[in-house]
Amino acid sequence: MDTDDDVDVVFSELCADVKIDGRFLTVEIYKTTINPSWYLEVINEFGTTTLYDEPFLADGLAWQQFEKTVKEEGLAAFFTKVEKRKLFH
Known part of the structure; x- marks a missing residue:
């Protein structure tokens, strides 16, 4: 029996656009x-997807990391070099 069939993805209530x-x-x-x-x-x-390598113990910690990245690196952290040239120059 393949146990992967029993795996579901659970999305946090913190997901947002x-x-x-x-x-x-x-x-x-x-x-x-x-x-x-x-x-x-x-x-x-x-x-384009940015997937953080390290998992988080709680969904709130993941959201805090998103906010920290925006504060410290700006939106450019989530765009490729080509996309940055299109958007920010």
């Missing part, structure tokens, strides 16, 4: 039913 400085990001925070760790994924308006 965010608009910052006219740019759109989708913030997804999720875990599986077999793993209690939460994952943070940010998708920009071009469909």
